[in-house]
């Protein structure tokens with residue numbers, strides 16, 4: 030998880046898991062353009078700093094470098110409305126910077142398309158930079174204090190036994206909370222006293238002082254279809270990308286030399302299946318051992334060709350990519366495919382306005398709030414932050430009697446009817 034969004038780390042500390050936090054052994058990614066090339070140092074949002082490292086990396090052609098340099102000469106004006114990352118970066122730094130440096134990184138994180146992703150929702154630093162200076166690179170440098178951000182710590186952290194330890198420990202600690210997993214919420218209705226009635230898939234009905242919908246946008250839309258159709262219509266509009274991850278284990282002898290780096294990103298090319306490859310056992314020291322572990326990703330917004338392949342064909346396509354990018358032709362010891370349908374929400378242009386409209390509509394249903402990756406930040410740490418902010422707001426607004434019950438961690442919020 031991202032270390033610079035503090036909510037994730039803070040929760041680990043609160044749960045006593047701070048000693049299990051581990052930082053990557055290597056933070057150096059590569060990008061697969063014509064071949065694997067080290068990604069040069071970056072300013073915020075993946076924008077190259079314009080240094081010798083970019084020139085030396087060979088990622089941009091001389092024409093691409095010259096085009097990027099125009100950002101320092103031709104004055105810019107910040108956009109007056111939300112635009113896509115692609116629109117802004119193409120204008121300031123040219124197509125190559127977008128397609129070879131920024132899209133593999135930002136498009137990779139979101140499994141999205143930079144020509145559709147909203148600047149305001151996914152990379153607000155870009156707009157802030159153009160407000161600070163009339164050059165994107167100079168503006169980003171100014172925002173990061175003059176030059177590259179000082180390396181104050183790792184960008185990512187994980188837990189040595191996996192991030193699920195956070196969920197497991199949290200659940201253990203919340204001993205007074207009644208958990209009901211595998212219970213699908215079908216619909217909810219506002220009650221005249223401001224509470225909410227929930228109907229579960231099996232027909233069971235519960236009543237609650239307040240409900241926080243921490244479900245994907247399309248699931249929230251289905252649940253709210255009758256109680257708040259205008260919000261449901263907006264929620265349905267939030268697109269999702271389906272992705273697969275492919276885990277492979279190889280004997281150490283399959284490689285000429287140890288992998289040095291965290292893995293590689295991939296420039297978009299219809300002949301390629303993978304969108305990224307993490308060298309898991311090189312990136313994380315606690316995963317190093319007798320086998321080399323790789324994790325590839327496939328699938329992105331608007332393109333589910335990889336998802337439509339059966340496991341055997343998908344594995345063949347992934348291994349063909351690895352052979353081309355890394356000259357890796359050995360048989361893996363083990364290989365597994367994991368599929369995530371409609372898993373990554375896309376913050377397309379206008380996302381923030383859409384969320385504001387959903388919030389406005391839901392004010393008509395005072396007992397209902399929402400949080401999660403579809404709305405105010407993707408990623409585990411951002412979801413933890415969003416959940417905490419929304420839960421604190423709900424507790425603060427509940428009448429004193431419910432609130433004191435709620436302060437016993439869930440004992441009074443929801444009851445069978």
Ligand SMILES: Cc1cc2nc3c(=O)[nH]c(=O)nc-3n(C[C@H](O)[C@H](O)[C@H](O)COP(=O)(O)OP(=O)(O)OC[C@H]3O[C@@H](n4cnc5c(N)ncnc54)[C@H](O)[C@@H]3O)c2cc1C
Nearest residue numbers: 030212213214244245248369372401402407408409410412
């Ligand atoms: C392949 C992949 C890799 C990722 N890697 C990273 C990473 O390295 N770092 C990082 O920070 N983030 C990563 N993410 C993103 C991160 O996992 C998500 O942003 C985060 O888990 C979203 O949390 P959430 O609670 O909003 O939604 P979810 O985790 O999707 O939880 C929603 C829950 O709602 C439940 N639900 C749905 N409908 C209903 C209903 N009607 N009634 C009851 N329950 C319902 C679902 O079963 C689910 O449990 C990754 C995502 C994917 C797909």
